[in-house]
Amino acid sequence: MWRICLSHFRKFIDLTLLPVVLSFNCSLALLANEPSASETVSQYISANAFDTALKFINKQMKTKPQCAELFQLKGAVYACQNKNDLAMNNFNKALFLLKNDTSLENALVKADALHNRAGLFAQMGKVQEAERDYKESIRIGPSDSSPYFELGKLQLKQKRHTEARQSFVNARALAVKETDKEKIQEIDKWIKQLDATKLR
Secondary structure, three states: OOEEEEOOOOEEEEOOOOOOOOOOOOOOOOOOOOOOHHHHHHHHHHOOOHHHHHHHHHHHHHHOOOOHHHHHHHHHHHHHOOOHHHHHHHHHHHHHHOOOOOOHHHHHHHHHHHHHHHHHHHHOOOHHHHHHHHHHHHHHOOOOHHHHHHHHHHHHHOOOHHHHHHHHHHHHHHHHHOOOHHHHHHHHHHHHHHHHHHHO
């Protein structure tokens, strides 16, 4: 499912089939009362206004050409349009810009870019690359349930039931902390499906 991360609370909106998380760390809000870049872009994506989202991002890039979050956002817009090559290029650019950045403020941008790239790798059938990126996203942002959940689904497709179940259990525990009832229910369905498969 497509997911957009809004504001400091990492509240997510499900959009379609592949996990994409937009982060909020580039401090692009012009005034305290204006929405952040990720909030603005997520509104455009929700309205299927992809061209408007890209125009907004490109305008921001004129003043912040090396802002990793903007590349992350641009990649998410392209991913929503199934323009996977463009999405991958932008996620890679965001990760390149953050390669040596160990700041806390950019940690979530990096985790999100890894998570999003993992989703694209999974979609392309590049399982090892997807697993590597999900695990690195978890290492950087261990309090987010999404990469655990998506990693569990990837492991289940490979019939790695024990690992998948542990990933789902981890995702569920974090979803409880996030107080995301819908996500908890979805994870519970996957755990039940996995347990039923193991009993056969």
